[in-house]
Amino acid sequence: MKLSEILLLGKLIGACPEGEFKLSGMKECRPYLTCEDINDIKIRRKINSGMSKMVLHAKWKGHSLAYSIPNKNYPDRMGDFRHNASMLKKLQSKHVVKLVGQCEDALLTEFHEQGTLGDFVESSAVYKEMNLRERFKLAHRYLEILGFLHDSPAGTRVMCDTNMVKGTVKQYLVTKDNDVVVNDLDDLRLVENGEMEGKICGHAEFLFSRPDILGENFLAPEQRPSKTRRTISDMPILNEKIDIYKVPAITAYLLGDAEGHNDIMDLLAPIHQACLRENPSKRPSAGLIQKAYSKVLSRF
Ligand SMILES: Nc1ncnc2c1ncn2[C@@H]1O[C@H](COP(=O)(O)OP(=O)(O)O)[C@@H](O)[C@H]1O
Ligand SMILES: [Mg+2]
Known part of the structure; x- marks a missing residue:
């Protein structure tokens, strides 16, 4: 062009x-x-x-x-x-x-008056009135943004500042037409040849002292300590697939208590199971999940 x-x-x-x-x-x-x-x-x-x-x-x-x-x-x-x-x-x-x-x-x-996606879900009257389809659209947009970050003009980028569901959704803002944009890019890391810069996500030693974070089971398994991974130096090098592992929890959170929550989660179960694979390289790309979401969206 x-x-x-x-x-x-x-x-x-x-x-x-x-x-x-x-x-x-x-x-x-x-x-x-x-x-x-x-x-x-x-x-x-x-x-x-x-x-x-x-x-x-x-x-x-x-x-x-x-x-x-x-x-x-x-x-x-x-x-x-x-x-x-x-x-x-x-x-x-x-x-x-x-x-x-x-x-x-x-x-x-x-400035976005509706505030962060997290505040929106927690306390907005607009969100409370949203039906299942409207809430699922928020999740669909979230996926679209992940897809953009994973294949961005600045290379493959992964969101590191994402230790808990509520903290993660607070990095995004809701616009006046209920669209979603990413806002806080403080800890957006580059992935090259499957390896993230800085290897592990920020201040990881802090994670080991936070039972609330580890207890939420939101972090990808490769980010968590285990029997064989007791210190920071034992941790593997991460990549953008940590974002993928977190998708099912984010979607469930965005759907909230809308009627039909379980029906939609059942339809998404196959793709979500793939997101939760232990082996990061076996997890689907954001683009693939978005396609599966689009299919489900067209049925509602
Ligand atoms: N453009 C904006 N419109 C509305 N609220 C905003 C905007 N930018 C930031 N905020 C508010 O400020 C808070 C902190 O912003 P954030 O960029 O996440 O800072 P930090 O990197 O310190 O976490 C957000 O959680 C949100 O409540
Ligand atoms: Mg922030």
Whole structure:
């Protein structure tokens, strides 16, 4: 495809050229905001904070933004904060929260009022009213995003900051049309030749001291200690198949108590059994699971 055709296609689907953004209500794409625009940005209340970021609500020309700065209480997470910024830039697409700008270490992204996918399931009235099909669509989107990350413009990427179901779904946001985008890319690792950078997921020594995490049985078996794996140095090198092992638990969580939960889980049982295989290389790809999900979705 010629460059002019790519640009035209981008315009048609509402995508902006690299380095530019467009929020709903804006007619044209414009370059990312920089320190020069800081006078037009009004910082309001604090939204939330995690280990790496403090997130505040901000306004720019009537648009709501999330303004993230490094969390001063955890200076050793600065590297994670910067990694997130770099990943957001590289992976801009319909699967990832929109980057709007950057001023030194402050990062501006599109604000999503419905909050994280985890908060949405836990406490949103909109979620409570969702039927089985609508909730299953959330799981389908989750799979689509995993598929994108596993075959992304920045290589095969795996979500490491995913120790428990509730923490994992809090790395995603729900848009106003109940779509899902990935937001927290602090610990998104590269997999090359089947081996993940850093070998094991973050701060693994911490996992060994957390019976609540290990007790949830959410982690892939290769991430857990066993009789033959008592120390960190015994742990095998991970890859993106840790994300696949976690899919059935995430889907069950997203379906919640909707009527028909068990019927849909029964239909998904064959593909879910494949996701739960002990041997990571025997687990299906995100794309394959998504196909199985699409088939089930078409029956509801
Ligand atoms: N764009 C956004 N819109 C709405 N809420 C957000 C947005 N970005 C972050 N948040 C809120 O801030 C919290 C922390 O953000 P996150 O990127 O997960 O930081 P950390 O890396 O510190 O965990 C999220 O759990 C969410 O509640
Ligand atoms: Mg987070």
